[in-house]
Amino acid sequence: MISVLSNIQDDICNYADAISGITGTDVEIIDESLMRIAGTGKYRHMLNQNVSKNGYIYRHVLRVQETVLIKNPGENALCQHCEKHLYCSEMLDLNAPIFLNNRVIGVIGIICSTEEQRNTLLSQIDKFVTFIEQIAVMISSKVFECLERLRAQETLGAFRRLIDAMDRGVVAIDGNNRVWHANVSAARLFNREVIGCSLSIETTGDILYGDEEAWITLEDQKRHVLCKQITLSSLENESLTMVIFHDARDYMSQITTTTYESDRRARLIGHSQPMEQLRSTIAKIANSYASVLITGESGSGKEVVAFAIHQNSPRKDKPFVTINCAAIPEQLLESELFGYVRGAFSGADPKGRVGKFELANGGSLFLDEIGDMPLHLQAKLLRVLQEKAITRVGSNNVINIDVRIIAATNKNIYDMVENHQFREDLFYRLNVVPLVLPSLRERREDIASLAQYFADEFSENYQRPNRKIPAEIINLLYAYHWPGNIRELRNVIEYIYVMQGDASGMNASHLPPHLLSSMNGDIKKTSEGLQSLDKQGRSAERSIIEQALARCGTSVEGKKQAAAELGIGIATLYRKIKVYDLG
Template sequence: MHSLLSTLQDEISKYTDAIAGITGTDVEIIDNNLVRIAGTGRYRYMLNQDVSSNGHIYRHVLQVQKTILIEDPKENSLCQLCQNRLTCTEELDLNAPIFLNNQVIGVIGIICSNREQKMFLMKQKQAFITFIEQFSEMISSRIFECLERLREKERFGTFRNLIDVMDRGVIAIDSQNKIWHANLSALRFFDCELIGQSLDIDMTGDILYGDEEAWLILNQQRYHVLCKKITFSSVDNDQLTMVIFHDARDYMTQVNTLSVDENPHSPLIGNSQNMLQLKSMLSKVAVSHASVLITGESGSGKEVVAYTIHQQSLRTKQPFITINCAAIPEQLLESELFGYVRGAFSGADPKGRIGKFELAHGGSLFLDEIGDMPLHLQAKLLRVLQEKSITRVGSNNMINIDVRIIAATNKDLREMVNKGQFREDLFYRLNVVPIHTPALRDHREDIAELAQFFADDLASTYQRPVAKIPNVVINYLYSYDWPGNIRELRNVIEYMYVMQGDTVDLNLSHLPPYLLETPHSDPLEKEKTSGIYTAAKTDNKDKNQPLNAQEFLKTQNQTSEYQTIMNILEKTGTTLEGKKKAAEILGISIATLYRKIKIR
């Protein structure tokens, strides 16, 4: 991307040669894009290079907009992140900003590469500071004169050719707000003829990502942009304004992409009665615009439910943005939700930031762990739901939003309302459609399908062949009460993949020890009342069917793989046929069984 300084690169190079000749030092000029426009000495052969990776001093000068003298570059805090710090030969840096109509368009730097140069400059430090600032003003004046001349010469014909290739839109308007030039990017943005049209600029006063936020109004249409505005006078004293802008939606799309979870959301899995009822309800809720409050134990899949609602709604092609109200410090949660502008608070990104509400515009915002939101933010959230607009932290600019709120909690919000810990009015605003996600123990019928889904997904992650989870393992999974719900089930399956090693198939020995150590009731008893039918529901007298693992592993103190094998051998016998049967139950080869026995 070209800059104003780059338009006069050849002439600016003469300035650097003059300064170097007077001071006996190296000189370079960097534009506001942190690209080297001119340089002397070894920098002469590195023109048009991006110095942003190590140009920490120049970046600082662009930000503070004042002259900076660095007497010991290697020791200065601005240089600590520089990749070349240990090999740097610079003894002193004197840098001054280059202004154009109160806008910093670049930096001029004097660099001392040896002690003699440094001592010479330090003896006349104030004189050199004045000297470099005056040269900065000379360059500014020269650029200003150039812009004036370009306008008079074929209405900035040369400059028009330059800005036409810029990736940003550029529009120049006169004092009557008439457009007298627009580059190709601007023409594509507005998609209409621009020359001679009236353009109004409505600045919001907010600065985001280093640019000013504005609305460009053309033919009664409003266009949201982030821009830089430069105003100057022509030779006939007509005031000219140049607007260099980006489509604000480009930033929204870019930040949205960074905000989306890299891992795709899991589908809503299960065909039990509870899950079928839940799916039926979600299909009805999704097509509405009502706020939804999802309740349920931790790990029961509330975010999957929220994403399912979004995917089945008319907003499915718009963003689905999530924020965990419990995971973000209270003092930062407001700025994460609503965004902030430059200078909003200490430690904030000087460029400002878009908030989650703006990112979710047109789509859905999932507020997880809403019960952990502080009371003062609950009041602001209620106002947003009522007014359908937000205000960024540090700004007075009202922004209209269209967002569907889906909230979730594992807490009893009604009880929190009674205790004054959650606002009653906000509770009723969120609880228009209440949805409860059942605990995993309340839809055990889905465990086999869920476990196999996770196994298939993890097989891809660990680059292993897809393995079917054997019935003897499924029986164990059915028997457990799953206090951590679906999240815990996935962790268990991943643990099995980690412990699988070189074994071809998953088996009982790969289960976490606490599952083997925990006393279990017979899964058949649970199946009789829940309607579950699994491989465990077999006639153990049939020699051709797998034995029920529960009959082999009832002892509470079975803490090792060896003891598991020995307990199974007690049932099958230690004959060759018995060992083959034990190996079949465990899902391992007879050779592996012998090896595991010999280890002890």
């Protein structure tokens, strides 16, 4: 197969001569199949030869797709398989890739054969790297011009097949803004025949992820895209623009930072009175567009509740994006929220980046630990909520957004407002619907359900059979005071699975020492091997048994089902019914 560089071999040879004349070195230019397209000096008479036998450095450049400097070719690890590496005459190699549509189609190689040549290049290596990379760009442009000249010929068919294979949309526009060619991806994006239609491009001026942000209008359809534009000249010297683009929204959705693999992680576990009340409240507020402020102790499940609100809302098919305001340095938080464009500030990604607000457009944005947001950012957040628009850092482009805000904090937000640590106007914007989460101490009835839920999760993670947690452990869990709430409970269950090892079952010895020591002296073993509870534990156990009987019924079958659900024997259940006078 003839490479694209072979089509302009005479021009490639002229470029090689020019490079050699300036650098005083020998030059090779090879294509992607390691065929020598051009050469100077001793390589001039070896054109159209395959160099794969000794071209290990070129093969490496084709693979890594970046400029590579080899200071000692014979000694470099890349050359160890070359049959000439022990008596290599080359003293330095500088190699730059030639790109075409983000694909490497060849390599320029500068070869130093004398110490003088080597020292000359190394003394001004940055300038020579820039020079050779610019030549590579010029060759790439020449290739484009060649392809344009060949568009009326049969070889254009292969070029079109190449474009059609790209996952990005590609259209070619003539001087009258008419599309004379488009690939399959472009037609798919607009869901119609594209060739012959009028197309206009309106750039926003922002650079994101290395591409221009723009709006493409095809007849009466308008699409938000990230694109590159390449202007060429046709045989008739008419302007021709190649536009390579992809849908901005699709790309942004691929980089949304928080996704939930299933509803499993968002389930609200437990049937205690506080949890049933919480479910009822979520059902009422989910269908609204009001902002929600979730408060509660650390580890009480605020993010799970936020996602449950999103999943039960009309926005459930749109993004759910989270940001922890306490986990991101203050100087970076603004750019994380609103995004930034190329060159916005020192140290920024030179490609630019979309912010969390933009990623969440149409969906929900969860602002965790909102109480830790700096005051100057609180003012900007308030303005965004009022105007429903953002501006990326370093840009003047105003972007309208439609985002539902769900905020959360474990701090006393009321005291913070009173002490002027949190803006009062922002507080009222966020606190349209306040939601206070109960601590685990306030919903002890749910400990068994939560513990078993986590146990099932870790059984899957550690590839072990699902097993009921023994009543011995459940009783100990009921008696503990849980300062770390649900997060601590989950950690305790994982600790059990870690310490259990290959043992067939779990027992109290697998519990964390701090949990056992905190209850030392309060818990004694009963004659049946179970451990009795302190007063708080007994009250919780009585409530759990009552609820299980209410759900399963008091018939013989109902009691059997309740005993199975509680993870205890039927005889033990009857005994506890008698002890607690549950009739």
